[in-house]
Amino acid sequence: MKKIVIFASGSGTNAENIIKYFKNKAIANVVAVFTNNSNAKVIERAKNFQIPAVIFTKEQLNKGEFLQKMNDLAPDLIVLAGFLLKMPESIVEAFPDKIINIHPALLPKYGGKGMYGMNVHQAVVENKEKETGITIHYVNENYDEGHIIFQKKVTVLVSDSPEVVAEKIHELEQQYFPSVIEDLLTSIPLPTSNL
Numbered sequence: 001m002k003k004i005v006i007f008a009s010g011s012g013t014n015a016e017n018i019i020k021y022f023k024n025k026a027i028a029n030v031v032a033v034f035t036n037n038s039n040a041k042v043i044e045r046a047k048n049f050q051i052p053a054v055i056f057t058k059e060q061l062n063k064g065e066f067l068q069k070m071n072d073l074a075p076d077l078i079v080l081a082g083f084l085l086k087m088p089e090s091i092v093e094a095f096p097d098k099i100i101n102i103h104p105a106l107l108p109k110y111g112g113k114g115m116y117g118m119n120v121h122q123a124v125v126e127n128k129e130k131e132t133g134i135t136i137h138y139v140n141e142n143y144d145e146g147h148i149i150f151q152k153k154v155t156v157l158v159s160d161s162p163e164v165v166a167e168k169i170h171e172l173e174q175q176y177f178p179s180v181i182e183d184l185l186t187s188i189p190l191p192t193s194n195l
Contacts, residue, residue, distance in 0.1 A: 002028035002076035002185050007083040008035055010117075012042025014081035014102065014173055019049050021178035028185050032073060036061065036085055062088045070094065077185060080139060081177070084116055089141050099139040100184065102177055104169045106151055107135040111144030121162035121169065129156050132165060134172045136180050150180045 004022065008015045012033070019030045033046040034054045046053040060066055067090050070078070080087070080101040087099060103111060105120045110132075115123070124132045133153040138146035154168045 001026070003031045003074065004028050004077050004079055004181065004185075005070070005073055005075040006030055006033045006042075006079045006081055008033060008040065008042040008081045009037050009084040010040055010042065010082050012040065012045040012082070013170070014177055015042050016045040016049075017174050018079065018081065018178050018181060019046070019051060021182075023049070025182070027182060028076065031075070036083075042082075058085055061085060062090075064090075067091055067094060077181065078139075079181060082116075086143060087139050092139060092141055097138055100149065100181070101137055101139050101144070101146070102173060103135045103137065103144055104132075104166075104173070105135065106131070106133045106153065107137060107144055107148060111135075113143050115144070118162055118166060121165040124156060124165055125160060125162050128158075132156050132169065134169060134176065136177065149184070150176065152176055 006015045006018060015033055022029050030051055032052050032054060033042055034056060035042050036056060036058060038055050043053040056066065070091060071094065076098065078095055078099040080099065092099060105111065105124065110120045110123055131153045133151055135148055136150040137148045140146040152172050154172060156165060
């Protein structure tokens with residue numbers, strides 16, 4: 001059984017969707033949810049599924065003990081699902097090609113610092129884009145610049161408000177994020193036993 005660790009900063013709808021998706025699957029399960037926001041709704045969502053929710057600060061994230069905690073958990077995949085802090089280089093280096101993020105736009109457009117949530121959808125509408133979508137990518141030391149794994153487009157109508165665009169993006173996230181995670185996990189070789 002492979003191990004997924006989720007990082008989230010907010011409501012946790014993607015985190016909950018991933019937890020539910022893998023709940024009855026033999027390939028993997030979510031072993032912990034980490035959040036930098038003590039008021040995040042994701043904490044309650046994790047507890048509803050008896051999954052430990054770990055609250056930490058930005059300062060703690062950058063300390064050696066945090067990396068040790070990650071090493072102890074030994075996740076096969078670290079999933080950023082609405083996580084707003086930058087992953088420290090020490091963690092990125094310790095888990096090469098094992099940290100993924102979902103971004104609510106078609107990268108490289110509308111990526112980078114400050115481009116998250118409604119900020120992205122507002123920019124998409126203001127620039128009169130005809131389409132937007134989701135990007136699932138590996139995490140490197142820069143915001144939204146890691147190798148792209150998967151993208152899915154959706155049409156933006158002239159009449160669409162940022163809220164309507166947000167709803168369209170949310171539907172794509174819910175539909176595709178868990179299955180892309182599953183595809184990635186099935187392509188990662190299982191750890192070999194020493195027996």
